[in-house]
Amino acid sequence: MSDSIAKPVSAWRCFGGQVKRFRHRSDVLDCDMTFGVFLPPQAESHPVPALWWLSGLTCTDENFMHKAGAQRLAAQLGLAIVCPDTSPRGTDLPGEHDDWDFGSGAGFYLNATQAPWSQHYQMYDYVTRELPALAEAILPLDGRKSVSGHSMGGHGALVCALREPELWHSVSAFSPICHPSDCPWGIKAFSHYLGEDRNDWAQWDATHLISKLPPERQLPLLIDQGTDDEFLGDQLKPATLEQTCIAHHHPHEINLREGYDHSYYFVASFIDEHLRHHAEALDLIA
């Protein structure tokens, strides 16, 4: 049954559960896509909630599964993990593969409005609508979702939770791009995907979105950031986000981790704390 909408690519037993990869046709992105999922052992007996993990620049659906070491605790908690890819794939738009920080591997989890990107680069609708519907149709997922991510994916996670908090039980981010309208990575991506009118950028910028959200729609933001991250000052700007949270009374916890950098060694070091944050919001632990 599931083969008709998504084709299993591979499966590995892992901590008593399974890591699986699927290929499927995405109507929203107008291309074929691959995604990964970790199903904990509990999913063999009943549907489970899922943490949606959004990866960073240059990543695919595999980096987190390989490197974060999240499956150990997720298996104990009964928490699935879904990893989408970071951009449309198999397309060949002009300049799409020229830069590591734009185009393929760099979809920024937004809906592009500018040609030629708008035909494929609809990653926000993909990760919040199309892929959840597909994953929940073919896998033992109960529909409850939390969202997290790293770097560009941290931006994605924050934007998801700030645009439509009703879709998510909780949100967290590692080293997120907090204010993409005002950093080189974001300016480059937004100007191509969204055009030059900066008013259109605000709806995809966590720092802007915080200022628009009424208190009853606020989800607490859990953020971890390494102090030795090579992208901290120019690209990530958590201090700007923090000031905005304070000014707008948005609940937040920003942990500055001394000596840590931008790598998955940092993510792995603190992923358990994030998993527990999500597990609490999903009523998996008290």
Place this chain on the structure above:
Amino acid sequence: MSDSIAKPVSAWRCFGGQVKRFRHRSDVLDCDMTFGVFLPPQAESHPVPALWWLSGLTCTDENFMHKAGAQRLAAQLGLAIVCPDTSPRGTDLPGEHDDWDFGSGAGFYLNATQAPWSQHYQMYDYVTRELPALAEAILPLDGRKSVSGHSMGGHGALVCALREPELWHSVSAFSPICHPSDCPWGIKAFSHYLGEDRNDWAQWDATHLISKLPPERQLPLLIDQGTDDEFLGDQLKPATLEQTCIAHHHPHEINLREGYDHSYYFVASFIDEHLRHHAEALDLIA
């Protein structure tokens, strides 16, 4: 001081400790080599023992550090982890890079006797003599060592512990090549590295070595093996090793893990049990 014999390449903070990589000139291998190390937080105040991890075919010093998720528990235990590369590098012998299961990335942790391999492929002396001396000279390691590995590196770990048990406090292996004299990978490698006289192969074959070892030199063998490992029947042959252990009263524990394959998802799922096995032998835990 350490820069004179090994040059730091990179460092990442990880679970309160550090993952580091070094480049150095290997006299034994007659080439430049890279190795990785995880230093737990305890190493900042006193020297610590180390688990030596030997990786499998096609791997480098990085696979285990990236994928096994071992640093979390190693940081708690106060156990360093040293990851050598899997073959000499930067050489360019005829045919050295043609096959994934022979030559570069496939040194088999032996001392080659046949030209042209014998000039460089002295991986046994490298991982048991030269690199430990270097690592213990430049890093806060106290000289106590245990050894483990995966696949070809599982073979390497067993051979290390069966040839010179006095060098190691404990040994374990994931999915080891248990009887390389009698499997395609081993026959291919041994015939090139050691020549066609099979009497010369026995000293690098765990199953043969078990039968030679007097009881007072035996280290218990801890082995984990997935039942769905695609290489189980043709290449790995743990049943042959087990029969030999029983016949020669060699202490062993071979855990067959239902549904697991040959991947690092399998290693990650059971690495904590192996770390505890080594930590007990190293008196880090009771």
